[in-house]
Amino acid sequence: VLDTARRIATPEGIELALRLAGPLPRALAWVVDFLLRLAVLGLAAMVLGALGAFGTGLFLLAWFFLEWLFPAWCEVNWGGATPGKKALNLVVLHDDGTPVRWPAALARNLLRAIDFLPLLYGIGLAAMLMNREFKRLGDLAAGTIVVYTEPKPRGFSIPQAPPLAPPVALTLPEQRAILDFAERAPGLTAERAEELASIPRGLVGQLDGRAAADRLLRIANFLVGRR
Amino acid sequence: MRQAIFESRYGADWARFETWLDRHEKLRKRERARLAPDALPDAEVPQAYRRVCQHLALAHDRQYSPDLVDRLNRLALRGHHLLYGARGGRGARALAFLLAGFPRLVREERRCVIAAAVLFFGPFLLLLAALQWFPDFVYYLFPPEALAKFQEMYNPANKRLGMREADDNVAMFGFYIWNNVKIGFQTFASGIAFGLGSVFYLVSNGLLIGAIAGYLTQVGYGETFWPFVSGHSPMELVAIVISGAAGLRLGGALVAPGLRSRKAALVAAATPAVRLMYGAAGMFLLAAFIEAFWSPLTYFPPVTKFLVGAILWLVVGGYFLFGGRGGAA
Numbered sequence: 001v002l003d004t005a006r007r008i009a010t011p012e013g014i015e016l017a018l019r020l021a022g023p024l025p026r027a028l029a030w031v032v033d034f035l036l037r038l039a040v041l042g043l044a045a046m047v048l049g050a051l052g053a054f055g056t057g058l059f060l061l062a063w064f065f066l067e068w069l070f071p072a073w074c075e076v077n078w079g080g081a082t083p084g085k086k087a088l089n090l091v092v093l094h095d096d097g098t099p100v101r102w103p104a105a106l107a108r109n110l111l112r113a114i115d116f117l118p119l120l121y122g123i124g125l126a127a128m129l130m131n132r133e134f135k136r137l138g139d140l141a142a143g144t145i146v147v148y149t150e151p152k153p154r155g156f157s158i159p160q161a162p163p164l165a166p167p168v169a170l171t172l173p174e175q176r177a178i179l180d181f182a183e184r185a186p187g188l189t190a191e192r193a194e195e196l197a198s199i200p201r202g203l204v205g206q207l208d209g210r211a212a213a214d215r216l217l218r219i220a221n222f223l224v225g226r227r
Numbered sequence: 228m229r230q231a232i233f234e235s236r237y238g239a240d241w242a243r244f245e246t247w248l249d250r251h252e253k254l255r256k257r258e259r260a261r262l263a264p265d266a267l268p269d270a271e272v273p274q275a276y277r278r279v280c281q282h283l284a285l286a287h288d289r290q291y292s293p294d295l296v297d298r299l300n301r302l303a304l305r306g307h308h309l310l311y312g313a314r315g316g317r318g319a320r321a322l323a324f325l326l327a328g329f330p331r332l333v334r335e336e337r338r339c340v341i342a343a344a345v346l347f348f349g350p351f352l353l354l355l356a357a358l359q360w361f362p363d364f365v366y367y368l369f370p371p372e373a374l375a376k377f378q379e380m381y382n383p384a385n386k387r388l389g390m391r392e393a394d395d396n397v398a399m400f401g402f403y404i405w406n407n408v409k410i411g412f413q414t415f416a417s418g419i420a421f422g423l424g425s426v427f428y429l430v431s432n433g434l435l436i437g438a439i440a441g442y443l444t445q446v447g448y449g450e451t452f453w454p455f456v457s458g459h460s461p462m463e464l465v466a467i468v469i470s471g472a473a474g475l476r477l478g479g480a481l482v483a484p485g486l487r488s489r490k491a492a493l494v495a496a497a498t499p500a501v502r503l504m505y506g507a508a509g510m511f512l513l514a515a516f517i518e519a520f521w522s523p524l525t526y527f528p529p530v531t532k533f534l535v536g537a538i539l540w541l542v543v544g545g546y547f548l549f550g551g552r553g554g555a556a
Contacts, residue, residue, distance in 0.1 A: 010280070010303075010307055012276075012277055012280035012281075012303075013280070013284070014280045014283050014284050014303060016300065016303060016304050016307060017300065052395070053395030053397070053398040054395055054397045054398065056395075056398040056401065056402075057395065057396075057397035057398035057399065057400050057401030057402070058397065058401060059401065060398075060401030060402050060404065060405040061400070061401045061404055061405070063405055064401075064404050064405045064408065064409070068408070068409075068412060079252070097307065098307070098308070098311040098312060099308050099311070099312035103497075103498055103501045103502065104497075104501075106501050106504065106505075107497045107500070107501045110412050110415060110416050110501075110504065111416050111419060112416075113412060113413050113416035113417070114416045114417055114419050114420065114424070137419055140490060140493060140494070141419065141477065141493050141494065141496075141497040142494075142497055142501075143494045143497070169290065170290065171290050172287065172290050172291075172293060172296060175290070175292060175293050176293045179293060223292055223293075224292065224294060225292060225294070
Protein backbone atom coordinates (compact mmCIF):
# COMPACT_ATOMS: atom_id res chain seq x y z
CA VAL A 1 0.00 0.00 0.00
CA LEU A 2 1.23 3.47 -0.81
CA ASP A 3 0.94 5.11 2.56
CA THR A 4 2.77 7.68 4.65
CA ALA A 5 1.78 6.07 7.94
CA ARG A 6 4.56 4.56 9.96
CA ARG A 7 3.85 2.09 12.72
CA ILE A 8 6.12 1.98 15.72
CA ALA A 9 6.14 -0.87 18.20
CA THR A 10 6.68 0.23 21.78
CA PRO A 11 8.21 -1.85 24.58
CA GLU A 12 4.69 -2.25 25.95
CA GLY A 13 3.81 -4.36 22.95
CA ILE A 14 1.47 -1.94 21.23
CA GLU A 15 1.79 -0.20 17.91
CA LEU A 16 1.53 3.55 17.62
CA ALA A 17 0.64 5.11 14.30
CA LEU A 18 2.58 8.16 13.07
CA ARG A 19 2.00 10.06 9.85
CA LEU A 20 5.15 11.23 8.06
CA ALA A 21 5.31 14.77 6.74
CA GLY A 22 6.37 15.29 3.13
CA PRO A 23 8.51 17.98 1.51
CA LEU A 24 5.76 20.58 1.07
CA PRO A 25 4.63 21.09 4.69
CA ARG A 26 8.26 20.99 5.75
CA ALA A 27 9.21 23.62 3.21
CA LEU A 28 6.34 25.80 4.43
CA ALA A 29 7.51 25.34 8.01
CA TRP A 30 10.96 26.43 6.90
CA VAL A 31 9.49 29.52 5.25
CA VAL A 32 7.66 30.45 8.46
CA ASP A 33 10.87 29.99 10.45
CA PHE A 34 12.85 31.96 7.91
CA LEU A 35 10.44 34.91 8.00
CA LEU A 36 10.39 34.86 11.80
CA ARG A 37 14.17 34.85 11.89
CA LEU A 38 14.26 37.71 9.42
CA ALA A 39 11.81 39.70 11.54
CA VAL A 40 13.68 39.08 14.78
CA LEU A 41 17.04 39.91 13.24
CA GLY A 42 15.61 43.00 11.58
CA LEU A 43 14.31 44.18 14.92
CA ALA A 44 17.62 43.34 16.59
CA ALA A 45 19.49 45.26 13.91
CA MET A 46 17.38 48.35 14.61
CA VAL A 47 17.77 48.19 18.38
CA LEU A 48 21.41 47.07 18.46
CA GLY A 49 22.39 49.37 15.62
CA ALA A 50 22.03 52.24 18.06
CA LEU A 51 24.78 50.72 20.20
CA GLY A 52 27.51 51.02 17.58
CA ALA A 53 30.26 48.41 17.37
CA PHE A 54 29.15 46.81 20.63
CA GLY A 55 25.71 46.31 19.12
CA THR A 56 27.26 44.81 15.97
CA GLY A 57 28.92 42.18 18.12
CA LEU A 58 25.68 41.31 19.87
CA PHE A 59 23.89 41.22 16.52
CA LEU A 60 26.37 38.74 15.07
CA LEU A 61 26.02 36.60 18.19
CA ALA A 62 22.23 36.67 17.89
CA TRP A 63 22.47 35.78 14.21
CA PHE A 64 24.72 32.84 14.96
CA PHE A 65 22.48 31.46 17.69
CA LEU A 66 19.26 31.91 15.73
CA GLU A 67 20.76 30.31 12.66
CA TRP A 68 22.48 27.29 14.14
CA LEU A 69 21.46 26.54 17.70
CA PHE A 70 17.94 27.89 18.18
CA PRO A 71 16.21 25.32 15.93
CA ALA A 72 17.97 22.49 17.74
CA TRP A 73 17.10 24.02 21.10
CA CYS A 74 13.43 24.23 20.10
CA GLU A 75 13.37 20.64 18.94
CA VAL A 76 14.78 19.43 22.25
CA ASN A 77 13.04 21.71 24.73
CA TRP A 78 9.93 22.95 23.03
CA GLY A 79 8.01 19.82 22.17
CA GLY A 80 10.10 18.74 19.19
CA ALA A 81 9.24 21.65 16.94
CA THR A 82 10.52 25.04 15.82
CA PRO A 83 7.87 27.79 15.64
CA GLY A 84 7.38 27.05 11.94
CA LYS A 85 6.88 23.36 12.59
CA LYS A 86 4.46 24.20 15.40
CA ALA A 87 2.47 26.35 13.00
CA LEU A 88 2.19 23.44 10.55
CA ASN A 89 1.58 20.80 13.24
CA LEU A 90 4.85 19.02 12.61
CA VAL A 91 7.14 17.44 15.15
CA VAL A 92 10.61 15.87 15.00
CA LEU A 93 11.01 12.43 16.54
CA HIS A 94 13.70 9.79 16.70
CA ASP A 95 13.20 6.85 14.35
CA ASP A 96 11.75 4.85 17.23
CA GLY A 97 9.11 7.48 17.93
CA THR A 98 10.69 8.92 21.07
CA PRO A 99 11.14 12.69 21.43
CA VAL A 100 14.35 13.98 19.90
CA ARG A 101 17.32 14.73 22.16
CA TRP A 102 20.40 16.94 21.79
CA PRO A 103 22.73 14.69 19.76
CA ALA A 104 20.14 14.02 17.07
CA ALA A 105 18.75 17.56 17.07
CA LEU A 106 22.21 19.04 16.67
CA ALA A 107 23.23 16.55 13.99
CA ARG A 108 20.20 17.28 11.83
CA ASN A 109 20.52 21.03 12.26
CA LEU A 110 24.25 21.19 11.53
CA LEU A 111 23.80 19.07 8.43
CA ARG A 112 21.30 21.60 7.09
CA ALA A 113 24.42 23.35 5.82
CA ILE A 114 24.71 20.54 3.26
CA ASP A 115 21.03 19.85 2.67
CA PHE A 116 20.60 23.50 1.75
CA LEU A 117 23.05 23.22 -1.15
CA PRO A 118 23.21 23.98 -4.00
CA LEU A 119 20.23 26.25 -3.54
CA LEU A 120 17.10 26.17 -1.37
CA TYR A 121 17.45 22.62 -0.06
CA GLY A 122 18.20 21.04 -3.44
CA ILE A 123 20.17 18.18 -1.94
CA GLY A 124 17.72 17.84 0.93
CA LEU A 125 14.81 17.52 -1.48
CA ALA A 126 16.64 14.98 -3.63
CA ALA A 127 17.41 12.93 -0.52
CA MET A 128 13.79 13.18 0.65
CA LEU A 129 12.50 11.87 -2.64
CA MET A 130 14.88 8.93 -2.58
CA ASN A 131 13.74 7.28 0.63
CA ARG A 132 10.32 6.30 1.80
CA GLU A 133 10.44 8.30 5.01
CA PHE A 134 11.06 11.74 3.51
CA LYS A 135 14.41 12.08 5.23
CA ARG A 136 16.86 14.74 4.19
CA LEU A 137 20.55 13.99 4.77
CA GLY A 138 20.40 15.50 8.26
CA ASP A 139 17.53 13.20 9.16
CA LEU A 140 19.33 10.18 7.72
CA ALA A 141 22.44 10.82 9.77
CA ALA A 142 20.62 11.82 12.95
CA GLY A 143 18.09 8.99 12.72
CA THR A 144 15.08 11.29 12.96
CA ILE A 145 11.71 11.58 11.24
CA VAL A 146 9.34 14.51 10.88
CA VAL A 147 5.70 13.59 11.50
CA TYR A 148 2.37 15.30 11.93
CA THR A 149 1.27 15.82 15.50
CA GLU A 150 -1.78 13.82 16.41
CA PRO A 151 -4.79 15.95 15.60
CA LYS A 152 -7.16 16.59 18.47
CA PRO A 153 -9.88 13.93 18.46
CA ARG A 154 -12.31 15.53 16.11
CA GLY A 155 -15.37 13.43 16.89
CA PHE A 156 -17.42 12.24 13.99
CA SER A 157 -19.75 14.81 12.50
CA ILE A 158 -22.31 12.63 10.80
CA PRO A 159 -25.91 13.46 10.00
CA GLN A 160 -28.49 12.42 12.57
CA ALA A 161 -30.57 9.31 11.85
CA PRO A 162 -32.28 6.72 14.04
CA PRO A 163 -29.45 4.34 15.07
CA LEU A 164 -29.54 0.76 13.92
CA ALA A 165 -27.27 -2.06 15.07
CA PRO A 166 -25.34 -3.68 12.19
CA PRO A 167 -26.56 -7.20 11.40
CA VAL A 168 -22.98 -8.61 11.66
CA ALA A 169 -20.02 -7.71 13.90
CA LEU A 170 -17.76 -5.24 12.11
CA THR A 171 -13.97 -5.04 12.32
CA LEU A 172 -12.29 -1.76 13.13
CA PRO A 173 -11.36 -0.86 9.53
CA GLU A 174 -14.91 -1.70 8.44
CA GLN A 175 -16.33 0.53 11.14
CA ARG A 176 -14.02 3.31 10.04
CA ALA A 177 -15.10 2.88 6.44
CA ILE A 178 -18.78 3.18 7.37
CA LEU A 179 -18.11 6.26 9.49
CA ASP A 180 -16.05 7.90 6.76
CA PHE A 181 -18.84 7.22 4.31
CA ALA A 182 -21.44 8.76 6.61
CA GLU A 183 -19.26 11.77 7.16
CA ARG A 184 -18.73 12.41 3.48
CA ALA A 185 -22.19 11.46 2.26
CA PRO A 186 -23.59 15.02 2.45
CA GLY A 187 -20.78 16.18 0.15
CA LEU A 188 -21.29 13.50 -2.48
CA THR A 189 -23.84 13.58 -5.27
CA ALA A 190 -26.87 11.49 -4.41
CA GLU A 191 -26.08 9.07 -7.26
CA ARG A 192 -22.53 8.46 -6.10
CA ALA A 193 -23.59 8.03 -2.46
CA GLU A 194 -26.22 5.49 -3.45
CA GLU A 195 -23.80 3.67 -5.70
CA LEU A 196 -21.28 3.39 -2.86
CA ALA A 197 -23.94 2.42 -0.33
CA SER A 198 -25.06 -0.56 -2.38
CA ILE A 199 -21.59 -2.16 -2.28
CA PRO A 200 -21.61 -3.72 1.24
CA ARG A 201 -24.30 -6.34 0.57
CA GLY A 202 -23.82 -7.87 4.02
CA LEU A 203 -25.09 -4.68 5.62
CA VAL A 204 -27.70 -3.37 3.26
CA GLY A 205 -29.11 -6.70 2.08
CA GLN A 206 -31.37 -6.32 -0.95
CA LEU A 207 -31.85 -2.59 -0.41
CA ASP A 208 -30.79 -0.30 -3.22
CA GLY A 209 -30.24 3.34 -3.92
CA ARG A 210 -31.62 5.79 -1.43
CA ALA A 211 -32.71 3.10 1.04
CA ALA A 212 -29.19 1.61 1.17
CA ALA A 213 -27.61 4.98 1.87
CA ASP A 214 -30.09 5.61 4.66
CA ARG A 215 -29.40 2.19 6.14
CA LEU A 216 -25.63 2.89 6.26
CA LEU A 217 -26.29 6.26 7.84
CA ARG A 218 -28.33 4.62 10.57
CA ILE A 219 -25.62 2.04 11.20
CA ALA A 220 -23.05 4.83 11.39
CA ASN A 221 -25.19 6.54 14.01
CA PHE A 222 -25.15 3.32 15.99
CA LEU A 223 -21.36 3.05 15.65
CA VAL A 224 -20.68 6.49 17.10
CA GLY A 225 -22.63 5.48 20.15
CA ARG A 226 -25.98 7.15 19.52
CA ARG A 227 -28.60 4.82 20.96
CA MET B 228 -17.21 -7.11 27.70
CA ARG B 229 -19.35 -4.54 26.00
CA GLN B 230 -17.79 -1.23 25.13
CA ALA B 231 -20.08 0.80 27.40
CA ILE B 232 -19.10 -1.30 30.43
CA PHE B 233 -15.44 -1.15 29.44
CA GLU B 234 -15.59 2.63 29.21
CA SER B 235 -17.48 3.14 32.43
CA ARG B 236 -15.12 0.82 34.30
CA TYR B 237 -11.83 2.40 33.17
CA GLY B 238 -12.90 5.88 32.07
CA ALA B 239 -11.86 7.42 35.37
CA ASP B 240 -8.34 5.93 35.06
CA TRP B 241 -7.93 7.37 31.57
CA ALA B 242 -9.17 10.76 32.67
CA ARG B 243 -6.68 10.81 35.54
CA PHE B 244 -3.84 9.86 33.22
CA GLU B 245 -4.93 12.51 30.75
CA THR B 246 -4.94 15.19 33.45
CA TRP B 247 -1.43 14.18 34.42
CA LEU B 248 -0.34 14.39 30.77
CA ASP B 249 -1.93 17.80 30.29
CA ARG B 250 -0.12 19.12 33.29
CA HIS B 251 3.29 17.69 32.43
CA GLU B 252 3.23 18.66 28.78
CA LYS B 253 2.33 22.25 29.41
CA LEU B 254 3.96 23.32 32.63
CA ARG B 255 7.49 23.58 33.88
CA LYS B 256 8.52 21.96 37.12
CA ARG B 257 8.27 25.09 39.22
CA GLU B 258 4.79 25.96 37.99
CA ARG B 259 3.60 22.43 38.68
CA ALA B 260 4.77 22.60 42.27
CA ARG B 261 2.48 25.52 42.94
CA LEU B 262 -0.64 23.66 41.84
CA ALA B 263 -2.58 21.18 43.91
CA PRO B 264 -0.94 17.73 43.98
CA ASP B 265 -1.81 15.44 41.10
CA ALA B 266 -4.60 12.94 41.53
CA LEU B 267 -2.07 10.56 40.00
CA PRO B 268 1.26 10.51 41.89
CA ASP B 269 4.32 10.46 39.61
CA ALA B 270 5.37 7.09 41.00
CA GLU B 271 2.22 5.45 39.68
CA VAL B 272 2.46 6.94 36.21
CA PRO B 273 4.35 4.08 34.52
CA GLN B 274 1.72 1.66 35.79
CA ALA B 275 -1.11 3.88 34.57
CA TYR B 276 0.62 4.16 31.20
CA ARG B 277 0.97 0.41 30.83
CA ARG B 278 -2.71 0.01 31.67
CA VAL B 279 -3.63 2.46 28.93
CA CYS B 280 -1.45 0.48 26.54
CA GLN B 281 -3.16 -2.73 27.56
CA HIS B 282 -6.59 -1.15 27.14
CA LEU B 283 -5.60 0.11 23.71
CA ALA B 284 -4.62 -3.38 22.66
CA LEU B 285 -7.88 -4.77 24.07
CA ALA B 286 -9.99 -2.10 22.39
CA HIS B 287 -8.26 -2.90 19.10
CA ASP B 288 -8.73 -6.59 19.48
CA ARG B 289 -12.37 -6.36 20.53
CA GLN B 290 -13.18 -4.03 17.63
CA TYR B 291 -14.52 -1.29 19.84
CA SER B 292 -15.57 1.91 18.15
CA PRO B 293 -12.90 3.91 16.24
CA ASP B 294 -13.60 6.85 18.52
CA LEU B 295 -12.45 4.98 21.61
CA VAL B 296 -9.48 3.38 19.87
CA ASP B 297 -8.32 6.78 18.61
CA ARG B 298 -8.66 8.27 22.05
CA LEU B 299 -6.62 5.50 23.66
CA ASN B 300 -4.02 5.66 20.87
CA ARG B 301 -3.62 9.36 21.57
CA LEU B 302 -3.21 8.79 25.28
CA ALA B 303 -0.66 6.05 24.72
CA LEU B 304 1.29 8.19 22.25
CA ARG B 305 1.45 11.16 24.59
CA GLY B 306 2.44 8.92 27.49
CA HIS B 307 5.12 7.32 25.32
CA HIS B 308 6.58 10.74 24.46
CA LEU B 309 6.68 11.87 28.05
CA LEU B 310 8.02 8.66 29.56
CA TYR B 311 10.64 7.97 26.91
CA GLY B 312 11.54 11.62 26.41
CA ALA B 313 13.92 13.87 28.27
CA ARG B 314 16.24 12.35 30.79
CA GLY B 315 17.36 14.32 33.80
CA GLY B 316 20.90 15.05 34.92
CA ARG B 317 21.86 16.99 31.82
CA GLY B 318 24.19 19.32 33.77
CA ALA B 319 26.07 16.46 35.42
CA ARG B 320 26.47 14.63 32.12
CA ALA B 321 27.74 17.78 30.41
CA LEU B 322 30.37 18.21 33.12
CA ALA B 323 31.42 14.56 32.88
CA PHE B 324 31.75 14.97 29.10
CA LEU B 325 33.92 18.04 29.55
CA LEU B 326 36.17 16.48 32.17
CA ALA B 327 36.57 13.01 30.75
CA GLY B 328 34.29 12.10 27.87
CA PHE B 329 35.60 14.54 25.30
CA PRO B 330 39.35 13.81 25.57
CA ARG B 331 38.52 10.09 25.67
CA LEU B 332 36.43 10.42 22.56
CA VAL B 333 39.21 12.31 20.77
CA ARG B 334 41.68 9.56 21.63
CA GLU B 335 39.19 6.92 20.56
CA GLU B 336 38.75 8.64 17.19
CA ARG B 337 42.47 9.32 16.84
CA ARG B 338 42.62 7.96 13.30
CA CYS B 339 40.25 10.66 12.08
CA VAL B 340 41.85 13.31 14.28
CA ILE B 341 45.37 12.56 13.06
CA ALA B 342 44.22 12.49 9.44
CA ALA B 343 42.50 15.84 9.90
CA ALA B 344 45.55 17.28 11.63
CA VAL B 345 47.80 16.25 8.74
CA LEU B 346 45.35 17.69 6.21
CA PHE B 347 45.27 21.00 8.06
CA PHE B 348 48.77 21.49 9.45
CA GLY B 349 50.50 20.07 6.35
CA PRO B 350 49.38 22.86 3.98
CA PHE B 351 49.75 25.36 6.81
CA LEU B 352 53.42 24.59 7.41
CA LEU B 353 54.07 24.19 3.71
CA LEU B 354 52.93 27.71 2.87
CA LEU B 355 54.44 29.21 5.99
CA ALA B 356 57.83 27.87 4.93
CA ALA B 357 57.39 28.46 1.22
CA LEU B 358 56.69 32.16 1.64
CA GLN B 359 59.96 32.65 3.51
CA TRP B 360 61.94 31.47 0.47
CA PHE B 361 59.63 32.67 -2.32
CA PRO B 362 57.96 35.80 -0.93
CA ASP B 363 56.46 36.76 -4.30
CA PHE B 364 54.34 33.62 -4.30
CA VAL B 365 51.88 35.43 -2.04
CA TYR B 366 50.69 37.51 -5.00
CA TYR B 367 49.26 34.34 -6.54
CA LEU B 368 47.10 33.87 -3.46
CA PHE B 369 45.77 37.26 -2.44
CA PRO B 370 44.88 40.48 -4.27
CA PRO B 371 46.90 43.52 -3.19
CA GLU B 372 43.96 45.06 -1.29
CA ALA B 373 43.71 42.00 0.97
CA LEU B 374 47.43 42.18 1.65
CA ALA B 375 47.08 45.85 2.53
CA LYS B 376 44.34 44.97 4.99
CA PHE B 377 46.49 42.32 6.68
CA GLN B 378 49.28 44.86 6.94
CA GLU B 379 46.94 47.38 8.49
CA MET B 380 45.64 44.86 11.02
CA TYR B 381 49.08 43.83 12.22
CA ASN B 382 50.96 47.10 11.88
CA PRO B 383 53.31 47.28 14.89
CA ALA B 384 52.23 50.90 15.38
CA ASN B 385 48.72 49.79 16.38
CA LYS B 386 47.67 50.04 19.99
CA ARG B 387 45.62 46.86 19.65
CA LEU B 388 46.46 43.92 17.46
CA GLY B 389 44.65 41.90 14.88
CA MET B 390 41.95 44.47 14.22
CA ARG B 391 41.57 47.80 12.62
CA GLU B 392 41.74 50.73 14.99
CA ALA B 393 38.01 51.43 15.12
CA ASP B 394 36.91 47.89 15.96
CA ASP B 395 35.48 46.97 19.28
CA ASN B 396 36.20 43.88 21.38
CA VAL B 397 32.58 42.77 21.62
CA ALA B 398 32.06 43.36 17.92
CA MET B 399 35.07 41.16 17.18
CA PHE B 400 33.83 38.51 19.62
CA GLY B 401 30.53 38.40 17.79
CA PHE B 402 32.32 38.23 14.48
CA TYR B 403 34.66 35.42 15.58
CA ILE B 404 31.74 33.35 16.84
CA TRP B 405 29.63 34.00 13.77
CA ASN B 406 32.46 33.37 11.34
CA ASN B 407 34.80 30.82 12.95
CA VAL B 408 32.17 28.54 14.41
CA LYS B 409 30.34 28.65 11.09
CA ILE B 410 33.51 27.49 9.35
CA GLY B 411 33.81 24.72 11.92
CA PHE B 412 30.22 23.63 11.32
CA GLN B 413 30.70 23.70 7.55
CA THR B 414 33.88 21.68 7.85
CA PHE B 415 31.90 19.08 9.80
CA ALA B 416 28.70 19.05 7.76
CA SER B 417 30.40 18.87 4.35
CA GLY B 418 32.04 15.64 5.50
CA ILE B 419 28.85 13.85 4.61
CA ALA B 420 29.93 14.17 0.96
CA PHE B 421 32.11 11.06 1.45
CA GLY B 422 34.54 13.16 3.49
CA LEU B 423 35.49 15.33 0.51
CA GLY B 424 33.99 18.53 1.93
CA SER B 425 35.91 18.21 5.16
CA VAL B 426 39.13 17.57 3.26
CA PHE B 427 38.49 20.67 1.18
CA TYR B 428 37.81 22.93 4.17
CA LEU B 429 40.76 21.57 6.17
CA VAL B 430 43.22 22.00 3.31
CA SER B 431 41.92 25.39 2.20
CA ASN B 432 41.89 26.80 5.73
CA GLY B 433 45.37 25.40 6.31
CA LEU B 434 46.57 27.10 3.13
CA LEU B 435 44.86 30.37 4.00
CA ILE B 436 46.15 30.62 7.54
CA GLY B 437 49.60 29.43 6.51
CA ALA B 438 49.74 32.04 3.76
CA ILE B 439 48.75 34.90 6.06
CA ALA B 440 51.21 33.80 8.74
CA GLY B 441 53.98 33.33 6.19
CA TYR B 442 53.34 36.68 4.51
CA LEU B 443 53.23 38.70 7.74
CA THR B 444 56.36 37.02 9.04
CA GLN B 445 58.16 37.68 5.79
CA VAL B 446 57.30 41.38 5.68
CA GLY B 447 58.54 41.76 9.26
CA TYR B 448 55.28 41.97 11.13
CA GLY B 449 55.96 38.73 12.95
CA GLU B 450 56.56 40.61 16.17
CA THR B 451 52.89 41.61 16.23
CA PHE B 452 51.33 38.62 14.47
CA TRP B 453 52.78 35.78 16.52
CA PRO B 454 52.04 37.31 19.95
CA PHE B 455 48.52 38.01 18.72
CA VAL B 456 47.76 34.46 17.63
CA SER B 457 49.70 32.68 20.36
CA GLY B 458 46.81 32.93 22.86
CA HIS B 459 43.89 31.65 20.86
CA SER B 460 45.62 29.43 18.31
CA PRO B 461 45.78 26.35 20.56
CA MET B 462 42.00 26.36 20.95
CA GLU B 463 41.08 27.51 17.49
CA LEU B 464 43.36 25.39 15.33
CA VAL B 465 42.66 22.26 17.33
CA ALA B 466 38.92 23.00 17.13
CA ILE B 467 39.12 23.19 13.32
CA VAL B 468 41.01 19.90 13.25
CA ILE B 469 38.40 18.25 15.47
CA SER B 470 35.55 19.60 13.34
CA GLY B 471 37.30 18.13 10.32
CA ALA B 472 37.80 14.84 12.15
CA ALA B 473 34.07 14.72 12.91
CA GLY B 474 33.33 15.32 9.23
CA LEU B 475 35.79 12.61 8.19
CA ARG B 476 34.07 10.26 10.63
CA LEU B 477 30.75 10.82 8.83
CA GLY B 478 32.33 10.52 5.39
CA GLY B 479 34.37 7.51 6.44
CA ALA B 480 31.19 5.68 7.41
CA LEU B 481 29.91 6.17 3.86
CA VAL B 482 33.16 5.27 2.14
CA ALA B 483 33.92 2.19 4.25
CA PRO B 484 30.74 1.13 6.04
CA GLY B 485 32.18 -2.24 7.09
CA LEU B 486 29.57 -4.88 7.79
CA ARG B 487 26.66 -2.43 7.95
CA SER B 488 24.59 -0.87 5.24
CA ARG B 489 25.78 2.64 4.33
CA LYS B 490 22.72 4.15 5.96
CA ALA B 491 23.17 2.22 9.21
CA ALA B 492 26.88 3.06 9.26
CA LEU B 493 26.06 6.74 8.82
CA VAL B 494 23.58 6.70 11.70
CA ALA B 495 26.11 4.90 13.90
CA ALA B 496 28.86 7.39 12.99
CA ALA B 497 26.68 10.41 13.64
CA THR B 498 26.72 9.95 17.42
CA PRO B 499 30.50 10.16 17.96
CA ALA B 500 30.75 12.81 15.24
CA VAL B 501 28.21 15.07 16.91
CA ARG B 502 29.83 14.52 20.29
CA LEU B 503 33.12 15.64 18.77
CA MET B 504 31.29 18.74 17.55
CA TYR B 505 30.02 19.55 21.07
CA GLY B 506 33.63 19.72 22.17
CA ALA B 507 34.78 21.59 19.08
CA ALA B 508 32.03 24.19 19.50
CA GLY B 509 33.08 24.72 23.11
CA MET B 510 36.67 25.21 22.03
CA PHE B 511 35.68 27.67 19.31
CA LEU B 512 33.75 29.64 21.91
CA LEU B 513 36.76 29.76 24.22
CA ALA B 514 39.03 30.67 21.32
CA ALA B 515 36.75 33.52 20.24
CA PHE B 516 36.74 34.82 23.79
CA ILE B 517 40.53 34.78 24.03
CA GLU B 518 40.91 36.20 20.53
CA ALA B 519 38.58 39.12 21.23
CA PHE B 520 39.61 40.06 24.74
CA TRP B 521 43.18 38.86 25.33
CA SER B 522 44.97 38.57 22.01
CA PRO B 523 44.64 42.24 20.92
CA LEU B 524 46.11 43.65 24.14
CA THR B 525 49.47 45.33 23.66
CA TYR B 526 49.83 46.18 27.32
CA PHE B 527 51.72 42.92 27.89
CA PRO B 528 55.12 42.36 26.28
CA PRO B 529 55.34 39.63 23.62
CA VAL B 530 57.20 37.39 26.07
CA THR B 531 54.15 37.22 28.34
CA LYS B 532 51.93 36.44 25.39
CA PHE B 533 54.21 33.68 24.15
CA LEU B 534 54.33 32.28 27.67
CA VAL B 535 50.53 32.25 27.93
CA GLY B 536 50.33 30.70 24.48
CA ALA B 537 52.82 27.99 25.41
CA ILE B 538 50.96 27.23 28.62
CA LEU B 539 47.67 26.98 26.72
CA TRP B 540 49.21 24.62 24.16
CA LEU B 541 50.45 22.47 27.03
CA VAL B 542 47.04 22.57 28.69
CA VAL B 543 45.27 21.59 25.48
CA GLY B 544 47.82 18.88 24.75
CA GLY B 545 47.68 17.54 28.30
CA TYR B 546 43.91 17.62 28.27
CA PHE B 547 43.65 15.45 25.20
CA LEU B 548 46.49 13.13 26.16
CA PHE B 549 45.63 12.57 29.81
CA GLY B 550 42.07 13.83 30.37
CA GLY B 551 39.69 11.12 31.52
CA ARG B 552 42.34 8.44 31.97
CA GLY B 553 42.03 6.19 35.01
CA GLY B 554 38.97 5.99 37.21
CA ALA B 555 35.64 4.94 35.79
CA ALA B 556 34.05 8.38 35.65
